[in-house]
Amino acid sequence: MTDSLDIRIEKHLSQIGSIGAMGGTQGWTRLAFSAEEEAVHSYAARCLQELGFTVSFDAFRNLFARLPGALPGAALPVMLGTHLDTVKNGGNYDGVVGFIVAVEAVSELLRSGRPRPNIVIAIFRAEESTRFKKACLGSRAAFLGLDQDTLELSYEDDSQISVTLSEAVAAAGGTLPELDRPSLDPAAYRAYFETHIEQARTLEQRIGLNGSSGDATLSPILGIVTSIRAPHRCEWETSGPKSIKLFSRCVIAVENAAILANRFQLDAVATVGRVEPNFVVGADKINAIPGRIEIPLSYMTEELFARGRRVAGERRCTVEVSEEGSGRRLCVKGVTDHSGGTPMGIEHRQDALVAACEILLQLPDGMLPRCERIVFATDVRSNSVRARDFVGDLLEKSFEAVERLTLSDSPGAGESRIEKIRRTERSEPVTSLAPELQAKLAEAAEKEGFASTRLPSGAGHDAMMAAIAGIRTAMLFIASRNGLSHTPEEWSRTTDIAAAVKVQARALETLAGL
Numbered sequence: 001m002t003d004s005l006d007i008r009i010e011k012h013l014s015q016i017g018s019i020g021a022m023g024g025t026q027g028w029t030r031l032a033f034s035a036e037e038e039a040v041h042s043y044a045a046r047c048l049q050e051l052g053f054t055v056s057f058d059a060f061r062n063l064f065a066r067l068p069g070a071l072p073g074a075a076l077p078v079m080l081g082t083h084l085d086t087v088k089n090g091g092n093y094d095g096v097v098g099f100i101v102a103v104e105a106v107s108e109l110l111r112s113g114r115p116r117p118n119i120v121i122a123i124f125r126a127e128e129s130t131r132f133k134k135a136c137l138g139s140r141a142a143f144l145g146l147d148q149d150t151l152e153l154s155y156e157d158d159s160q161i162s163v164t165l166s167e168a169v170a171a172a173g174g175t176l177p178e179l180d181r182p183s184l185d186p187a188a189y190r191a192y193f194e195t196h197i198e199q200a201r202t203l204e205q206r207i208g209l210n211g212s213s214g215d216a217t218l219s220p221i222l223g224i225v226t227s228i229r230a231p232h233r234c235e236w237e238t239s240g241p242k243s244i245k246l247f248s249r250c251v252i253a254v255e256n257a258a259i260l261a262n263r264f265q266l267d268a269v270a271t272v273g274r275v276e277p278n279f280v281v282g283a284d285k286i287n288a289i290p291g292r293i294e295i296p297l298s299y300m301t302e303e304l305f306a307r308g309r310r311v312a313g314e315r316r317c318t319v320e321v322s323e324e325g326s327g328r329r330l331c332v333k334g335v336t337d338h339s340g341g342t343p344m345g346i347e348h349r350q351d352a353l354v355a356a357c358e359i360l361l362q363l364p365d366g367m368l369p370r371c372e373r374i375v376f377a378t379d380v381r382s383n384s385v386r387a388r389d390f391v392g393d394l395l396e397k398s399f400e401a402v403e404r405l406t407l408s409d410s411p412g413a414g415e416s417r418i419e420k421i422r423r424t425e426r427s428e429p430v431t432s433l434a435p436e437l438q439a440k441l442a443e444a445a446e447k448e449g450f451a452s453t454r455l456p457s458g459a460g461h462d463a464m465m466a467a468i469a470g471i472r473t474a475m476l477f478i479a480s481r482n483g484l485s486h487t488p489e490e491w492s493r494t495t496d497i498a499a500a501v502k503v504q505a506r507a508l509e510t511l512a513g514l
């Protein structure tokens with residue numbers, strides 16, 4: 001009971017880190033509805049019960065822990081939410097710091113006897129989309145209810161048997177007939193808070209950490225999230241003998257559409273993260289900037305290689321040619337980053353795919369790999385629907401123009417057949433967070449002696465569902481080394497987590513009264 005806050009934080013990290021640890025450099029795997037997720041929820045339940053919380057579960061097996069405030073019967077409760085599942089071979093901070101901050105903020109108030117509101121800590125299931133290819137399933141179930149299509153999403157278990165979401169929920173002890181309606185009434189909550197690692201480098205750079213393993217003497221700077229840039233995603237298909245040129249021009253057009261939006265003072269990021277078939281190796285995540293691209297080539301000359309190196313260098317990427325049996329591969333290396341959280345521009349992004357596409361456009365046709373059909377996915381995000389639509393329109397127009405250009409630079413009309421680019425989409429609404437709660441967090445940070453800065457979230461979070469359901473919602477970000485997430489290397493300083501605990505506690509205290 002007398003442990004300092006720093007020690008308590010590190011104990012949580014090590015206890016939670018013992019669940020789903022894969023050993024060596026393999027990180028952590030606590031997938032949605034796995035035994036590991038179950039185990040980490042049990043750990044959370046024990047911690048919360050020790051603090052005096054009453055724990056219950058909804059039909060989806062989300063965990064809710066309730067603690068009455070200092071003034072019985074006072075105003076509606078404040079919810080602190082997070083998730084504890086991970087991607088495959090993920091890290092031990094994404095989601096986990098949200099839990100630590102929620103629990104320890106309440107613990108700080110209890111230890112000091114300061115006033116507190118009625119509190120509900122929510123730990124949502126299945127936030128990560130690894131298993132069911134859709135994110136925030138637990139919070140979606142709790143705040144909005146799930147439709148039949150979502151319940152039928154499935155994954156393949158180790159013995160290649162398909163398991164649907166309904167089956168996974170039922171196996172965990174959930175109640176299927178209740179899943180079509182929300183388990184929570186948004187009107188029954190005053191506010192929703194969530195703390196998360198930033199998944200981009202804004203805070204790290206502001207603090208001055210710059211990827212170092214953490215100088216503990218540098219003062220924390222907390223991020224107060226203004227909105228969640230939800231993705232608008234499309235899939236496009238190029239076909240015909242000129243596919244690779246058309247594709248390369250489209251990738252460059254995607255980057256330029258977002259840069260133009262930024263010049264017009266519109267918030268937007270746009271990325272091509274996934275490409276099929278994998279004639280390029282390394283572009284396989286729809287929400288990640290590709291960090292390494294490999295392209296088969298029929299030959300290479302000194303002069304063309306030097307040109308490629310120059311083009312890549314301008315994008316802070318490197319190039320090498322590897323010989324593999326009879327084939328040669330051009331390998332472009334950049335840095336993998338979150339496509340939603342990393343600003344546009346060469347100073348922020350080292351996008352290996354854009355660099356590779358610029359190189360491809362400089363090479364003679366005979367050198368390029370044969371590829372008659374390429375499917376690629378675009379991920380466009382913004383703080384405002386207006387800006388996102390602007391980039392979307394620009395993409396369509398650019399792709400049409402690029403298609404005409406590629407047709408016209410083909411020598412023989414017969415072999416220049418390029419089919420129209422196809423598209424399918426998936427979109428989440430842009431979510432604005434409550435200005436009055438942002439102000440409360442800023443004020444709490446100031447009172448605790450920490451600097452803070454406003455920033456949008458590039459990644460989606462459970463908080464989106466709370467906000468969409470109509471609860472006043474706020475998010476706090478802490479710096480994450482190199483902006484990394486969803487990897488064993490993700491890491492944040494204890495001092496930044498402790499700062500968030502103190503700020504969250506202070507903000508809760510101000511909500512204690514009626």
Ligand SMILES: [Zn+2]
Binds near residue numbers: 083
């Ligand atoms: Zn997360």
